[in-house]
Amino acid sequence: MSTTPDSPSSWLRRPAPRPAAPTTVVCLPPAGGNAGFFQPWARLLPPELELLAVQYPGRQDRLLEEPLVEMAALADAVTAELVRTPLLAGRELVLFGHSLGASVGWEVTRRLERTSGPRPRRLLVSGRPGPRAQQPIDAYRLGEEEFVDELRRMGGTSDELLDDPEMRELLLPAVRADYQVVGTYAPDLDARVSCPVDAFTGDADPDVTPETAAAWEHATHGPFTLSVLPGDHFFPWSQTERMVAALAVSAPTARTP
Numbered sequence: 014m015s016t017t018p019d020s021p022s023s024w025l026r027r028p029a030p031r032p033a034a035p036t037t038v039v040c041l042p043p044a045g046g047n048a049g050f051f052q053p054w055a056r057l058l059p060p061e062l063e064l065l066a067v068q069y070p071g072r073q074d075r076l077l078e079e080p081l082v083e084m085a086a087l088a089d090a091v092t093a094e095l096v097r098t099p100l101l102a103g104r105e106l107v108l109f110g111h112s113l114g115a116s117v118g119w120e121v122t123r124r125l126e127r128t129s130g131p132r133p134r135r136l137l138v139s140g141r142p143g144p145r146a147q148q149p150i151d152a153y154r155l156g157e158e159e160f161v162d163e164l165r166r167m168g169g170t171s172d173e174l175l176d177d178p179e180m181r182e183l184l185l186p187a188v189r190a191d192y193q194v195v196g197t198y199a200p201d202l203d204a205r206v207s208c209p210v211d212a213f214t215g216d217a218d219p220d221v222t223p224e225t226a227a228a229w230e231h232a233t234h235g236p237f238t239l240s241v242l243p244g245d246h247f248f249p250w251s252q253t254e255r256m257v258a259a260l261a262v263s264a265p266t267a268r269t270p
Contacts, residue, residue: 023075024094026066029055034063036105038260039095041114041121043140043247044191045170045184047072050250057257061264062107065100067091067114071187080190084198088120095121096130106131107263111249113195115141119232122206135263136206136233139213139256140246142221143228144200153192157181160189166219167246209235211259215248216241 019027026048038058040051048066055064069087071080081087095101106125110118115138122133141147152163161181164170170188174180210233214226223241230237240259242252249256 020074021100022094022098023070023078024067024091025098025100026052026068027100028052028064028066029058031060031063034061034104036062036107036263037101038062038064038107038109038263040064040066041091041108041110041117042067042069043112043114044195045072045164045188046111046114049073053253054257054260057253059261059264062260063100067094067117069187069191071190076183076187080187082190082193082197084116084120084194087194088117088124091117092121092124092128095125096128101131104131105263106133107135107137107260108133109137109260110139110141112140112246113191115139116144116147116195116198116200119144119200119206119210122208123204126207133206133208135209135211137211137213137259138229139249140215140218140221142225143212143230144204144232145202146225146228147198147200150192150196153189153196157185160185160192164188205232205234207234209233209237211238211240213240213242213249213256213259215244215246217244218246218248220246 048068070078
């Protein structure tokens with residue numbers, strides 16, 4: 014793809030360019046999600062923070078690309094993009110991931126901490142149990158109607174889209190691939206990142222309880238916090254102001270010369 018200021022690469026979207034910002038927040042979407050999920054956040058962050066959103070293959074402007082179905086391949090690709098992009102040169106780095114994106118963010122953080130590239134100084138994860146509390150799921154193996162029922166149960170995808178056969182044909186391959194990434198993922202239960210981890214969950218999330226979200230404490234050697242906010246699995250988008258405020262905590266230390 015040709016690059017533009019708001020799409021500097023096939024993997025990254027830059028909805029509100031801030032060339033002078035000393036800190037970059039890289040956001041990783043949930044299963045079936047896309048970079049556009051984070052566009053409203055970009056303009057609400059303080060000027061010291063610039064948001065980059067990851068665009069997985071197989072959706073929106075990458076619709077014709079084959080979606081990835083293995084966590085290692087996805088995390089490796091995102092890591093490689095963050096290492097090579099000039100947008101992170103000389104900047105502090107913070108990662109945020111929701112659901113699938115939380116696990117991708119943790120794996121990317123692990124990889125970046127082993128490279129000479131940018132090292133995240135903070136990782137925020139939401140809507141996902143910690144690695145030691147994750148259970149294998151095989152929803153990606155379901156037939157189409159059963160899979161659609163699972164998407165309805167989780168919320169986040171409108172019934173209007175799920176009821177439209179043409180939209181299903183466009184949407185479901187990438188969503189199913191993302192579910193396969195989650196369903197076949199076997200995290201290293203002994204691995205830990207070095208940076209602080211802040212975990213978030215919704216008090217009405219059908220699959221992530223405060224107890225399972227608290228298991229992220231065992232995934233870091235750094236400080237850990239847990240916040241329980243009102244909402245279901247997609248609470249970050251009904252709690253935009255609170256999530257942006259959590260990300261904005263990164264701004265003060267970014268001013269250090």
